[in-house]
Amino acid sequence: MIRIGLVGAGPWANMFTAPMLAAAPDVSLDVVWARRAEAAAAVADRHGATAVGSFEDLLSACDAVAFTVPPDVQAELAVAAARAGRHLLLEKPVGFTVAAAEAVATAADAAGVATQLMLTYRYTAQVRTFLARAAGARPGYVRVAYFGGGALDGSPFATPWRREAQAVLPDLGPHTLDLLEATAGPVAELRAAEAGEVVTVTTVHEGGARGHVAISGTTPGPGGVLEAEAVTTAGRVHLADPTPYEPGDVQRTIVEEFVRTVRGARRQPLDIHHGVRLQRLIAATATAIRTGEAVRP
Known part of the structure; x- marks a missing residue:
């Protein structure tokens, strides 16, 4: 199982990303961290995960990080996650600037971690x-x-x-x-x-x-x-x-491709370099x- 840490506990985390990760085979939603501790706890409780008190705590308890936070926050934290050797499931856009997106790509390439962009x-x-x-x-x-x-x-x-x-x-x-x-x-x-x-x-x-x-x-x-x-x-x-598409079908496809990408069985075209483009x-x-x-x- 690939252990996933979820960063963010807003509407998209509740509606899409957390249910997607919690229901998928081959991955487990283990930890959740958000700026609002009570929101993180609510998402974690709903999906059998653990809310943690810091981003560093999340990194220590997962193999990959999924993001549902504003682009500027994602870009900064994704660099740290990549440097820690964690695979990245990224939202669009990667950041607010080309430089921010390039920084994530540089960190991911240097660490050799898998990346995938959630262009739903x-x-x-x-x-x-x-x-x-x-x-x-x-x-x-x-x-x-x-x-x-x-x-x-x-x-x-x-x-x-x-x-x-x-x-x-x-x-x-x-x-x-x-x-x-x-x-x-x-x-x-x-x-x-x-x-x-x-x-x-x-x-x-x-x-x-x-x-x-x-x-x-x-x-x-x-x-x-x-x-x-x-x-x-x-x-x-x-x-x-x-729209509307069947969320379950899309969620399964996203996770299946992410798992194969992490395991080296797929070259993901929707990766961080696509995000930079x-x-x-x-x-x-x-x-x-x-x-x-x-x-x-």
């Missing part, structure tokens, strides 16, 4: 089917859009960092920019703008394809809406919104919005 949609059957269908031909145009209300009052995801200016970029940018590059290839150049709390990005890809992304975290309505479309030499491929795309988008000019990531 990438573990759904719908997205994987879309990518497999699109991979069979050369793309000419790819469109990805995500309109959600996660930053609105009343949402469990309306945490302080998601309510900051341009927080939609680190929040929803990883999902959409990841899906865009997975379909059309690496972005060579992008332009971006923001109007009415909607960020739009137009892209030129190394293979010649063109792309478009639109995201908003303040769109009223039920749930999030993620859509994608690829126009390829073989025709049009469409991804209807995979997404951080570069987010930073390039922010620069393009600020300057109004084309940016090369």
Whole structure:
């Protein structure tokens, strides 16, 4: 069994990560630590784990660390966890800056630990089917859009960092920019703008394809809406919104891949270096919005 330590005890830890780790075979949710001791104790009690009083105590009692904390906190603690030889199950984005994400990658590489990024949609059957269908031909145009209300009052995801200016970029940018590059290839150049709390990005890809992304975290309505479309030499491929997906299926896939990655049986493409790439795309988008000019990531 791979012993997991969970850092964080907020909404996502309660809704998704803790139940995922507690129910999975081959791993055990052993310890929980959070800034609020009472919240950590509640999560631990619910899932048969032990709440500990410090991050150092957590590291001493686990083989791998799963994070459900704000990006800046995750980046700092992930470096320490990697240096302690602990494998990393990371949330998106890895941090708030490219430098912070690179620091995690450097520490993980030096320690030789496994890393995996929790880009939830990438573990759904719908997205994987879309990518497999699109991979069979050369793309000419790819469109990805995500309109959600996660930053609105009343949402469990309306945490302080998601309510900051341009927080939609680190929040929803990883999902959409990841899906865009997975379909059309690496972005060579992008332009971006923001109007009415909607960020739009137009892209030129190394293979010649063109792309478009639109995201908003303040769109009223039920749930999030993620859509994608690829126009390829073989025709049009469409991804209807995979929300709601079956959480149990996604949770099993995430843990199964993490276990195989830790054991050296899988090369995980959604690793810390993929997280650094997404951080570069987010930073390039922010620069393009600020300057109004084309940016090369």
